[in-house]
Amino acid sequence: MNKKNEGEFPTRRRGAELEAAIMQAAWDELMEVGFPNFTIEGVAARAQTSKPVIYRRWPNREELVLAAIHKILPAPPDEVPNTGELRSDVIIILNQLNDILRKIGPETIHGLMSVLTGIPLSELINFRRTNAMSTILNRAVERGEIRHEKVTARITRLPVDLVRHEVLITYEPVSQDTIAEIVDEIFLPLIK
Structure with a gap:
């Protein structure tokens, strides 16, 4: 043997x-x-x-x-951005999301979403920052940047939803110009 x-x-x-x-x-x-x-x-x-x-x-x-x-993949930092300006805070959150989406790849996200129905994208990609945007918006209300009555659940989700939509439609990471457009031309006008 x-x-x-x-x-x-x-x-x-x-x-x-x-x-x-x-x-x-x-x-x-x-x-x-x-x-x-x-x-x-x-x-x-x-x-x-x-x-x-x-x-x-x-x-x-x-x-x-x-x-x-x-x-x-590491989860995004637990600390919610607090630059003192709503625009900057939202852009930081969207860049964190975009970075995770880029690492995973749109092809994988599409594949998972088509099979694992009923699971929100944030859970699929380990981006469980559901309170981050609310925290950012509440701080902006306290600073007088935006009006409280303009902040709804749908408006709170909108920037992340638009970045996700862009990735799912184009199969590409979202450019900095597109993130700025989402924030400056769509999101901020709705809440000011």
């Missing part, structure tokens, strides 16, 4: 170590082959594990991609 050479076969990983390897493999696979060509088989090969091991944790490729996004 021959002994196996050390390093010939990977040691069996479990728990957090195995999950971290699968998450990294899923992210690498997504970045290399894109969402349409992303497969559990490809992830299993990269992670040096089996498909059943992955399927025990994630029932389908979309759930695996979503988990990888949440694990690999």
Whole structure:
């Protein structure tokens, strides 16, 4: 009987170590082959594990991609921008969102949204900043920049919704000019 050479076969990983390897493999696979060509088989090969091991944790490729996004991409800072000016604060938030959307890629966002219905985009991309815009708007009301009666739930969501819409329609990251246009020509006139 021959002994196996050390390093010939990977040691069996479990728990957090195995999950971290699968998450990294899923992210690498997504970045290399894109969402349409992303497969559990490809992830299993990269992670040096089996498909059943992955399927025990994630029932389908979309759930695996979503988990990888949440694990690999850092969430935006918890601190809500407070520059003292509404326009600047909103632009910071929109740039943070745009950066995350760019890293994930519109193709992946489209793919996830088409399958994982009922999950808001903010949850899909780990951008759970639902109170950030409200906080920014409340500060602007306190400074007298905008009128309180103009701030509604729909208006509060509008800048993020418009950036998301732009990405989903154009399949491109949103330019700084477009972000400025969303803020200056659409959003601010509605609340002043």
